[in-house]
Amino acid sequence: MNAILNALEWFGRSEQWSGVDGIPNRLLEHLWYSLLAFALTVLIALPLGLLLGHVRQGRLAAVSGFVVTSSANAARALPTLGLLILAVILTSAGDLVPILIPLVVLAVPPVLVNAYAGVQQVEPGLRDAAEGMGMTAPQVILRLELPVALPLVLLGLRTAAIQIVSTATLAAYVGLGGFGRYIVDGYARQEYDRMAGGAILVAVLAVVIQLVFTALRRFVVSPGTRLQYAGS
Amino acid sequence: MYAALAIGDGEPLIRWDWIARNWDDDILESLKEHLILSFTPILLGFLIALPLGIACARWRRFYPPVLAVTSVLYALPAIALFVVLVAFTGLTYTTVIIPLTLYTLSVLVPSVVDGLGSVPDHVRKSATAMGFGETRRMVQVELPIAVPVVMAGLRVATVSNISLVSVGAMIGIGGLGELFTDGLRRDFPTPLVVGIVLIIALAFVSDMVLLLIQRLLTPWERTRGASKREKEVLATGGAA
Numbered sequence: 001m002n003a004i005l006n007a008l009e010w011f012g013r014s015e016q017w018s019g020v021d022g023i024p025n026r027l028l029e030h031l032w033y034s035l036l037a038f039a040l041t042v043l044i045a046l047p048l049g050l051l052l053g054h055v056r057q058g059r060l061a062a063v064s065g066f067v068v069t070s071s072a073n074a075a076r077a078l079p080t081l082g083l084l085i086l087a088v089i090l091t092s093a094g095d096l097v098p099i100l101i102p103l104v105v106l107a108v109p110p111v112l113v114n115a116y117a118g119v120q121q122v123e124p125g126l127r128d129a130a131e132g133m134g135m136t137a138p139q140v141i142l143r144l145e146l147p148v149a150l151p152l153v154l155l156g157l158r159t160a161a162i163q164i165v166s167t168a169t170l171a172a173y174v175g176l177g178g179f180g181r182y183i184v185d186g187y188a189r190q191e192y193d194r195m196a197g198g199a200i201l202v203a204v205l206a207v208v209i210q211l212v213f214t215a216l217r218r219f220v221v222s223p224g225t226r227l228q229y230a231g232s
Numbered sequence: 233m234y235a236a237l238a239i240g241d242g243e244p245l246i247r248w249d250w251i252a253r254n255w256d257d258d259i260l261e262s263l264k265e266h267l268i269l270s271f272t273p274i275l276l277g278f279l280i281a282l283p284l285g286i287a288c289a290r291w292r293r294f295y296p297p298v299l300a301v302t303s304v305l306y307a308l309p310a311i312a313l314f315v316v317l318v319a320f321t322g323l324t325y326t327t328v329i330i331p332l333t334l335y336t337l338s339v340l341v342p343s344v345v346d347g348l349g350s351v352p353d354h355v356r357k358s359a360t361a362m363g364f365g366e367t368r369r370m371v372q373v374e375l376p377i378a379v380p381v382v383m384a385g386l387r388v389a390t391v392s393n394i395s396l397v398s399v400g401a402m403i404g405i406g407g408l409g410e411l412f413t414d415g416l417r418r419d420f421p422t423p424l425v426v427g428i429v430l431i432i433a434l435a436f437v438s439d440m441v442l443l444l445i446q447r448l449l450t451p452w453e454r455t456r457g458a459s460k461r462e463k464e465v466l467a468t469g470g471a472a
Binding site: 002004069072073074076077078079080081082083085086088089090117162165166167169170173174180183184186187192195196198199200202203206207209210 | 419439466
């Protein structure tokens with residue numbers, strides 16, 4: 001217990017709150033990597049998931065269903081630390097690209113799978129009605145399927161966001177900043193309070209993200225569709 | 233083939249002779265450690281999740297608080313838990329095993345509850361009408377029906393654990409993950425490629441073995457594809 005108290009004391013020191021190695025700066029770095037990776041993930045995976053989910057007939061539908069669902073399981077097996085270090089060694093190190101590669105690779109599948117599954121679950125009757133009203137395919141996707149699929153889409157985004165924030169910690173291992181800095185430096189210097197402080201910060205950030213998405217779900221999901229997914 | 237795989241400074245992506253030289257000592261030892269570090273938590277997690285899940289399905293009031301705890305656990309980054317635990321359990325296997333057990337629990341408890349929830353009411357009533365007591369009904373009727381959903385959770389937890397163990401390398405206990413730190417120290421890609429390939433292969437083989445066990449346990453399901461709930465657990469990792 002003493003060790004945890006030491007870590008709490010570490011938070012109280014004034015040097016922890018300013019400068020390059022201060023918590024505010026490390027938080028900004030951590031959020032910056034995470035946001036970049038998250039934005040890239042959403043840009044790639046969300047439109048793709050919605051589109052693939054929208055296609056329900058023909059060979060494309062059969063192939064995409066298989067590829068999308070197996071990508072989710074395959075992504076879980078990927079060792080991020082290895083991928084990150086490999087990216088650092090193979091590309092010229094120092095910039096952001098090496099950390100973004102594993103973060104995005106890791107986060108794309110949950111967004112893709114959930115967007116895909118969400119759209120696939122939209123009742124055919126609803127789609128028929130939308131088409132009968134004269135909606136074009138883009139309108140059907142954006143005004144019907146996306147709102148109905150939103151609970152699952154948000155679940156995918158949340159899983160991706162939490163994974164990105166957790167994994168961004170590893171960036172410090174290859175010389176970048178973020179909260180992982182405290183863990184890596186603390187380990188190297190045998191300063192346990194610094195390590196624990198960093199670990200607590202990462203954990204708090206992950207839980208905050210979780211709460212943000214819970215709140216978001218309450219605000220943006222239409223009450224009509226919420227009931228249907230109340231159990232999930 | 234070698235030329236195509238070579239990177240900037242002429243270092244090939246894989247040096248086969250390095251693999252041959254280090255196979256017996258480093259690689260096999262790391263693999264053994266990796267197996268212990270990933271399967272102990274799965275076993276422990278399963279042994280705890282089964283009674284806990286049954287209790288939550290039996291007394292539904294317990295479930296919301298348990299679910300709240302497991303969903304927070306699910307969000308906690310493994311590396312954070314490893315680091316905090318070092319103060320209590322030191323640089324031992326336990327430091328990696330405890331967080332991964334918690335993580336396994338956070339996936340398995342909901343899938344046990346959902347699996348038991350997937351038992352149709354008429355089946356439960358028929359069993360009671362046939363004179364099954366509560367325990368016998370659980371063991372002989374409800375648990376077998378819950379197997380596919382529970383196994384889906386077990387597969388997710390197993391595959392995730394196998395890749396998560398490697399993060400332990402940041403505190404020096406990471407099984408095959410130690411090949412990663414080794415590769416970084418020496419700016420040498422071969423151990424990285426070996427580590428990544430072995431981890432993915434291990435995850436894939438374990439997943440297949442679990443799928444096979446599921447087939448053997450539920451011969452009556454063989455003609456049927458995966459249920460909606462099973463697919464959901466596999467796709468979302470059971471996160472609710």
